Amino acid sequence: MRSEEQRTYAAVIVAGGTGTRAGLPVAKQYAAMGGTTMLGLAVTRMRAASADPIVVVIPEGEEPTARVAIGACDGLLFATGGRTRQESVRAGLELLCELAPRWVLIHDAARPDLPGEVVTRLLGALDDAAGAIPVLPVADSMISTEGDMRGAMLDRESLRRVQTPQAFHFDAILAAHRRWTGGAVAGDDAEVLAQAGGRVALVAGDPRLRKLTWREDFTEANMNRPADAAPAFRMGSGYDVHRLVPGDGIWLCGVHVRHDRALSGHSDADVALHALTDAILGAAAAGDIGQHFPPTDPQWRGAASHRFLTHAVGLARECGYRLANADVTIICERPKIGPHCDAMRARLAELVGVEIGVISVKATTTERLGFTGRGEGIAAQASVLVTRC
Missing domain, CATH: 3.30.1330.50 (2-C-methyl-D-erythritol 2,4-cyclodiphosphate synthase)
Structure with missing residues (x-):
């Protein structure tokens, strides 16, 4: 057996979507997917990667609905979200305060198909950094929409697409959220940590972690994709x-x-x-x-x-x-x-x-x-x- 220190970590899954942009009859985290729901799949994948406990942040009064959407699962905690994603994340972190895990992964239910190898890369990066995020290269040309086209083309070689989950030393990200002074809305939790002076490492992301947002993301083929796309x-x-x-x-x-x-x-x-x-x-x-x-x-x-x-x-x-x-x-x-x-x-x-x-x-x-x-x-x-x- 390996003698290295145990990599214990908790997870916060933000699940406060409404489905407005997707045009769904239910909040998108409760949409059927891969034999369960988006939220259920996100929790299952996070549990399979050994996160414990898992805090699910949901709108007020939705715990019964969320429990049905997730199904049987031990080690779950529920927190009530705020007006913004940032407030919701902080609510989840505050709930973990007494447990004081060494590390925490902060994830979006809108990215339900989580490969375990991404978690392994994130936790490994925390040996040398206060935070770590999964990123993918940008394949398309990028422009700025501010002003006219002159000089608006961006160097895609220096750009990366940021995904979740994002991994952090728990005490560092909680303190950073408590001290945040950058405005009402942060781009993501890595930005919150970086403003507090914490170093954020980049690791390879995965196309399976794409965010489901728009109507075209919720086709029948896509909603069956995680189960069907898993290798035989x-x-x-x-x-x-x-x-x-x-x-x-x-x-x-x-x-x-x-x-x-x-x-x-x-x-x-x-x-x-x-x-x-x-x-x-x-x-x-x-x-x-x-x-x-x-x-x-x-x-x-x-x-x-x-x-x-x-x-x-x-x-x-x-x-x-x-x-x-x-x-x-x-x-x-x-x-x-x-x-x-x-x-x-x-x-x-x-x-x-x-x-x-x-x-x-x-x-x-x-x-x-x-x-x-x-x-x-x-x-x-x-x-x-x-x-x-």
């Missing part, structure tokens, strides 16, 4: 290593193998289950095992690693995917894995709820080379294919 298959890979120490046996693929050594780790150190868990999380673009089960958290000390695996399978299902097949390779000199492969395959199939025929477990050595060859540790790698449910 996704792949993931995982790798893990644990040190061998004196002991009385090893857990591998959820099976206890008798041995004169044991694997050292914060949990039960099942190196094969850890690799498989990371592979499934990777296929779902849902982070890694250390993010969900940090070794700094005492509740996971000595924990059975099958809990990590079933959690990853559940997250993949929330993203609309189920396991198609898995291939696990255990790398060690001892113990001999061959006699236990069938039991390991059966245990994995039971844990993830598939037929044993789609589970492969095999072993190899490194011809006595490296740390595994010297008997200092055991490594495992896993590859998975997930298919759309």
